């Protein structure tokens with residue numbers, strides 16, 4: 001059969017808008033299908049206009065979506081189905097809201113689909129046996145049928161190396177500010193932690209599964225590693241330090257040590273010698289979920305880390321010669337403007353190389369989503385806004401507008417012109433470039449989001465437990481309600497000036 005997968009483009013401008021990196025699900029599923037003799041392809045992020053002829057000329061279209069891309073995924077599904085082509089939707093958003101996705105698709109295949117995709121496509125080909133496909137949802141007249149989920153694939157070594165050549169118009173591309181090609185490789189699934197805002201554990205489980213060192217070497221050798229940067233897509237690369245060591249030693253022994261980066265928990269610093277070994281194997285940056293320096297926020301997020309552990313981690317990672325990209329999430333019920341500013345100052349004071357200040361976002365499949373939805377605190381039904389850059393719920397300790405502007409302020413402070421100069425003066429060319437790009441992105445976001453900011457302003461104050469009715473308000477209402485740019489926006493320009501002064505003094 002001819003099967004075309006689509007990973008839709010994220011709406012609006014986004015820090016990742018210029019990064020052509022796929023999620024591996026569609027590529028992996030296309031690889032499994034093409035090995036079984038089907039003709040499969042992947043259209044990635046619409047970085048080129050969608051090839052509608054290819055889509056409507058297919059026997060089946062598979063759309064992969066996270067929450068923020070769901071509206072675009074549904075548009076594409078509606079259009080494809082209007083030509084009589086059946087559509088299956090999968091990924092972390094429809095897995096938790098299959099009934100919604102079935103308004104637009106013929107089927108939803110929930111959860112990890114590596115072991116169900118072949119049975120599903122066979123059922124489509126023969127027109128029967130859908131009831132035997134684990135995790136499949138569909139409409140049968142007025143009834144919606146949800147088959148129970150199958151067991152998650154236990155042995156990741158049974159999966160093939162994702163074939164990037166199945167991505168139309170070339171594989172993953174340069175990121176716009178970096179010249180290196182980024183190669184995505186996943187060595188593990190799941191995470192033993194269970195942070196309240198993260199959907200990784202409900203999607204992939206807390207049991208940590210990993211590919212053997214030999215298979216990862218095979219994945220690495222299948223790529224052209226010259227001048228490339230490998231991004232290990234793991235959620236927690238060091239969750240099982242024994243396997244991490246085995247993998248790193250195998251890479252060093254085999255002389256396969258490209259430059260690479262990955263996500264880790266602050267607990268990576270607890271394991272003697274692990275960070276230097278990562279460095280020897282080629283690691284040049286780790287992405288660390290610090291989230292906040294407010295201990296109450298860390299507890300509310302079930303983050304299982306202390307501020308002291310965060311500080312030890314930064315020192316140990318830097319001491320190993322690895323750069324730190326800090327990830328922060330603002331807006332817990334224990335946060336206010338002050339805790340956000342303290343967190344941003346901590347990021348600067350601890351000399352993080354790059355950082356991302358995100359807004360707490362109730363993503364389906366998370367406890368945060370359940371709690372905020374139950375309390376009637378969701379502000380918008382527009383999934384396109386659920387991209388961690390927009391405030392979409394009513395915070396407890398500040399107004400929605402304050403959460404938005406404080407987060408922009410934190411980003412503005414960290415990525416001020418002064419900070420760019422500071423990195424440049426220290427000879428950190430790459431960091432200076434990233435900081436300049438992120439600062440530019442922040443300013444562009446503010447410029448293009450005036451109506452959204454006005455909408456937040458019109459929403460008024462913090463959550464006091466009585467405003468459940470506000471759930472119905474949409475950004476369009478807010479845009480009509482007020483056109484003005486909120487006066488609190490330039491809050492950080494003083495900080496930017498201070499940073500510039502610091503930089504010239506350095």
Ligand code: B12
Nearest residue numbers: 010022023024025062063064066067090091109112113199
């Ligand atoms: C790499 C990565 C990125 C990369 C590139 C991603 C991209 N192209 O979107 C970068 C760094 C750019 C990124 C950015 C963001 N990301 Co991200 N990212 C990941 C990460 C770590 C790995 C993705 C991956 O390849 N997974 C491995 C493959 C095998 O899983 P999969 O793609 O989901 O596929 C399986 C199933 O979902 C299913 N499936 C998938 N597609 C389809 C399609 C069909 C038809 C079928 C039947 C089945 C199916 O079967 C697959 C095989 O088992 C995931 C976490 C994770 N473990 O998945 C987060 C994750 C996808 N990201 C997330 C988020 C929120 C974001 C951001 C919005 C915010 C941010 N963190 O900065 C941005 C938005 C990017 C965008 N597209 O707009 C969330 C999404 C949750 C949600 N419901 O929205 C995740 C799940 C992490 C989390 N903490 O919850 N991300």
Ligand code: SF4
Nearest residue numbers: 191193194195198235
């Ligand atoms: S440590 Fe990271 S991947 Fe694991 S549950 Fe927490 S946020 Fe998700």
